[in-house]
Amino acid sequence: MEANSLIQTLNNITILSPAIQQEIKLHLIEERFNRKAIILKAGQVSQRIYFIKEGFIRAFYQKNGSDYTSWFMGQGDIIVSVYSFFSRKPSFENIQILENSVLQSINWDQLQQLYKTFPGFNLTGRLITEQYYIKSEERSIALQTLTAKQRYDALLLAYPGILQKATLGQIASYLSIKQETLSRIRAKV
Amino acid sequence: MEANSLIQTLNNITILSPAIQQEIKLHLIEERFNRKAIILKAGQVSQRIYFIKEGFIRAFYQKNGSDYTSWFMGQGDIIVSVYSFFSRKPSFENIQILENSVLQSINWDQLQQLYKTFPGFNLTGRLITEQYYIKSEERSIALQTLTAKQRYDALLLAYPGILQKATLGQIASYLSIKQETLSRIRAKV
DNA sequence: GATAAGGTTTGACTAAAGTCAAAAAACAGG
DNA sequence: CCTGTTTTTTGACTTTAGTCAAACCTTATC
Known part of the structure; x- marks a missing residue:
């Protein structure tokens, strides 16, 4: 099995039957994206859930005329605009490539079909969502x-x-401070 | 069917088969708790997942000698210390009753048994987790x-x-400000 | 209905972060 | 390697929130 593939990552969460693995492989596509590409634009409904085989990515949204970085994500992470992908409503956030990346992905319909054909696969979906929930909670606590x-x-x-990979402005917006403030924090050692 | 019961709430998420409903009812217990009761203490592993049939509750944790309110929850909400309940590790947060409450709950073993017996029930678990993830995200955005x-x-x-139901100190800690600051915000109308 | 405990407000002061503007540094393309 | 663009830093000043202490309410209890 290929290293750093989605299948391997899912198998680390809970063992998948050969039948599911086969079905996932059937739909999974692999693409390269260059720095600065936007793979999800605010206003669009998120159609695909991505796995980062290689690369670095951020999600951000705009409000009151400013950018707010929601997440940075790297190799081995699963990325998706949770709100849009699962509610099927237009996304408020953008997903942007920060360094040339190789992503694997499947679309919403295919994922639903997987859940339908293999009800036990909901376990994997539930565990991943739980993990991401805990990450989100950790972020709030840090703030x-x-x-x-x-x-x-x-x-x-x-x-x-x-x-x-990221500019100080992007990092500052993730930390919930202004770029000038981050600059001063860095200056003070 | 009883109004505001867990079964009804779950059925609103996705229809459950009579067999699952029967099995859930078999394990569900209903209890009354009085104001100020602590139903989960930091350090303990969370054993039960609760449904608020009636009442008002908060979760909070302590750090650097202060209280931080993570959540307020009311009628119809499902409450659980996500981190502890799902990872089976000691909780960092406490769950405290703020007004006399009626809670329905089942324990971890029983829930896992449900997932095992009815793999499709993972769908319900996944959808609930997705909803809570979106709530957590909304909180970060608000902050x-x-x-x-x-x-x-x-x-x-x-x-x-x-x-x-809650003191201003508890509310301030949820809003991520000091009680004195909240007091001044209120005074300025 | 006096008293204590818990909860809330106010005041004076300090600390942290934001704002706006400009300068300096780094980078990318032709 | 020059030039325009983007990114980062710095400065002066303002705003917002935190700190500590005391005073003031409110509620529950004896």
């Missing part, structure tokens, strides 16, 4: 209980190469 | 894009009776 400097340090720890 | 006053107004709108 409430850590200083801006501590959040910055934690981000660098989680994504060591991030300074080469 | 990033709304002023403290706007967050306060939104909370009052979501839970009109909250001022009679």
Whole structure:
């Protein structure tokens, strides 16, 4: 089995039967995307759920004329605009490639078909959603209980190469501070 | 069928077969809890997932010597310390009754048994988790894009009776501001 | 209905982050 | 390697929220 593939990642969550694996492989497509490409635009309904085989990506939304980064995601992560993909409503967020990436994906209809054909596959979907829920909760806790400097340090720890991939403006918006503030935090060592 | 019961709420998400409904009813217990009772203490592994038939509840955690309210929840909500219940690790948060409540609940083993016996029930679990994920995301967005006053107004709108049930200290900690700041926001009308 | 405990408000001051503008540095293409 | 664009830093100033302490309410209880 190929390293860093979606199938392998799913198998690490819970073993999939050969039949499901076969069916997933049948629909999975692999694509390359270049830096700065937008793979989901706000206003569109998210149609595909992606797996990052290689690369670095962010999700962001705009409000009151500013950008807010929701997430950074790297190799091995599953990315999707949860709200739009699952509710089938227009997305409020954009998904943007930050470094040339190789993504595997399947579309909504195919995923629903998988759930229908293999009810037990809902277990995988549920576990992934639980994991992402916990991540989201951790983010809220960090925003409430850590200083801006501590959040910055934690981000660098989680994504060591991030300074080469994202701009300080993007990072600041993820940390919930202004770029000037981040610049001053960095200056102070 | 009883109004505001867990079974009814689950059926609104996706229709359950009579067999699953029967099995759930078999394990569901209903209990009354009084104001100030703690139904989950930090450090314990969360064993039960609750449905609020009636009442008002909050989850909070302690860090750096302060209380942080994670959630307020009312009638019709399903409550659980997601992290602890699903990972089976000690909870970092407490769940506290704010007004006398009637809760229905089942324990972890019984829920897993349900998932095992009825693989399609994972669909319900997945959809609920998706809903809660979206709520968590909305919370982060509110924290990033709304002023403290706007967050306060939104909370009052979501839970009109909250001022009679929770203290201003609890509300302030949910809004991510100090009690004194909330007091001043209220004074300025 | 006096008292204590819990909860809320106010005041004076401090700290942290935002704003706006401009300068400096880094980068990308021709 | 020059030039325009984007990104990052710096400065002066304002705004918002936090801190600590005291005073003031409200509620429950004896």
